Amino acid sequence: MQAAKGERIVAVFEAAKGILVLLVGFGLLAVVHQDVQSVAEELVHTLHLNPAKHYPRIFLEAADRYSDVRLWMLAALALGYASLRMAEAWGLWSGRRWAEWFAVASGAIYIAPEIYALWHRVSWVRVGALLVNIGIVAYIGWALWRRRRDRAPRRVT
Numbered sequence: 001m002q003a004a005k006g007e008r009i010v011a012v013f014e015a016a017k018g019i020l021v022l023l024v025g026f027g028l029l030a031v032v033h034q035d036v037q038s039v040a041e042e043l044v045h046t047l048h049l050n051p052a053k054h055y056p057r058i059f060l061e062a063a064d065r066y067s068d069v070r071l072w073m074l075a076a077l078a079l080g081y082a083s084l085r086m087a088e089a090w091g092l093w094s095g096r097r098w099a100e101w102f103a104v105a106s107g108a109i110y111i112a113p114e115i116y117a118l119w120h121r122v123s124w125v126r127v128g129a130l131l132v133n134i135g136i137v138a139y140i141g142w143a144l145w146r147r148r149r150d151r152a153p154r155r156v157t
Helices: 005-030 036-046 054-065 068-093 097-120 124-151
Strands: none
Touching: 005 068, 005 097, 005 124, 036 054, 068 097, 097 124
């Protein structure tokens, strides 16, 4: 069965997330066996960020604590996550029902933490992420419901 246009849009979005996380994983592997702290400081300097500000400071402190083993572990987790996103994207693009169920389940998992994050601090990025996620879960859930309804036998009264 061929996927609907909306499912293909969601598939492209999921593939983009997978590719982004895969690139981050490759970036982590690029700094294995290097002084991670100096690479982080150079990145903060290159991006013209103030190292005394909240997020750059958290980034620099985190870089100071990472060892090669942790970087390999994070890169492996990134590969696993990217693989799941790419499999989901392929399944949605191909109109596979398992991918629709997976999209609903994996999207719904993030809704509660996103609401919790909004509860503590509202930002446009958080609101946008929540709305996109709810939209994806609602659309794919609606597609599943519609498919089930269309397959149900009709009662003759």
